[in-house]
Amino acid sequence: MADKIEIKKISDILWEIPKTGSMRVPCRVYATEKMLAKMQEDRTLMQGKNVAFLPGIYKYSLVMPDGHEGYGFPIGGVAALDYENGGISPGGIGYDINCGVRVLRTKLQREDVEPKIKDLMNSIFKYCPAGLGGSNIRVEPKELDNILNKGAKWAVENSYGNEKDLKHSEEDGHMEEADAKEVSSAAKSRGRNQIATLGSGNHFLEVQYVDKIFDKEVAKTYGIKKEGQVLFMIHCGSRGLGHQVCSDYLRLMEHNFPEIVKTLPDRELIYAPAGSDVAKKYFKAMAAAANFAWCNRHVLGHQTRLAFKDVLGIGDNEIETLYDVAHNIAKVEEHKIDGEMKKVFMHRKGATRAFGPGRKEIPSTYREVGQPIIIPGTMGTSSYILAGTKEAMEQTFGSTAHGAGRVMSRHEAIRSFRGEDIVKELGKQGIFVKGASWQGIAEEASGAYKKIEDVIDVSDKAGIGRKVARLLPIGVVKG
């Protein structure tokens, strides 16, 4: 399909597209030979190469092991652009700003939950609306502005969840830079009825248990004590509000910088130069959308506690947030580059931050072992918790993969699988699935994705995210 791109082997799991033409740096791809072959079938590598055209880019344009074709940047794309001479690109963040994952830990064991799993999932489904329907929580426009400015902090102030949840979240569940004034009224009207809703696509809620612990010490630090322990995972983002913020600013940047558009290999790579008014505004609006997503996952966590309480009689304080990660976001970060600390606009699109031991951004409880990295699997398959590493800081600006990565189109998935069959099959394996639509379930069949194990193994071998624990689902709510 796409033109064959010249790529040289660095190791069994690392490849490099050399710097040619207008590329400012080479592009490096984390993948096995087999995974690379799949990436060569679509525009993944071309897009990775295109990112290397951006101004102020440091070291490499990076593609994580779950990389696949996206818009502008590939999904799994990572790039550090200089804070003063680079820029910020909505295509390097994605339409679903702060799509991310939160994991809560319980003190329950698998056998405590399994007999009641149907009741529990039905209750979770009621508390956490999935699909395209609206929210149980309606807010006035002024209140929405507070959510955008304060993120999950707004939720705590309004009796959803607690302070400890905030501490165990990237950015403490809110970015200070956010400004609701920079978010358009169209974006706000798209988001107003979507607080604490799951949405559709690949988003899900899962009751899981710890299937295997790879690193006992680190697992213990993360509050994962033994195999069989029940966890709860939330995968969702900023819904229509975030999508509209991305779109609004993409169009505004196109409009304001037509001369830049002309120089780019792809319209969706448009960026606002660092220091420009639009760059400042976009960062504030993006942070506001990120806050909306953190508020969503925080409130969904709270709602889940209510379901556990109703069905299993578990008290609020017995379910704690383990961590919450963003995998579609830009941050202002400092990284050691060629021996010097540099301030950058760190773009992670379908990539998870993987900060190693000692970084001040990691909550104090985890700082010594590196941050928890949460990588959700596909519906009904395993998910992983990894730990951030020193190697990630050196190789990938503290980043690793974010999921399994699709290999089969939605169309093909619908032709290959039936939602009803998948639910039956998973039922036989002891996994109870509840979905907003049959077609949605078929589209998200695990057969449509790369094997999560392959992605995790590359991350672990490369040292950019080390295995801590594998989780398996017993109950799924599919958006």
Place this chain on the structure above:
Amino acid sequence: MKFKFLPHTADVKFRAYGRTLEEAFINAALAMASVIVEPSKVKAKFAKEISVSSEDEKALLYDFLEQFLILLDSEEFLLSSVKELKIIKKKKGFSLNANIVGDKGVEKYSPEKGIKAVTYQEMEIKKEKNSYMVQVVVDI
């Protein structure tokens, strides 16, 4: 043929056709709506007007289709049909006006899935002999 879907790894790609650019745009709106709820199943209870202005044809298609996503999320509005659509060439760029009808209420129609965004990825607007083809990828 009004439109057809093409394979795409992560998202949804379609081509819409028309004798005029206007007709191709109308069919693109129907193609996109059919991803959510088949327009022929949606009652024509509410009328809406869409107006957008954009710098070029692709931007116009992007902005036009996006209006349906805004209407869906903000008002739970689902498209039944496009009654009228006019594209006017201006000094700088284009403007579009459309009259559409549809119904409100997501629960009534149990949609298969949502769409996050319209994209420029692989977007094409082609004039062939006596017809137009537009190609769009939407982010799911």
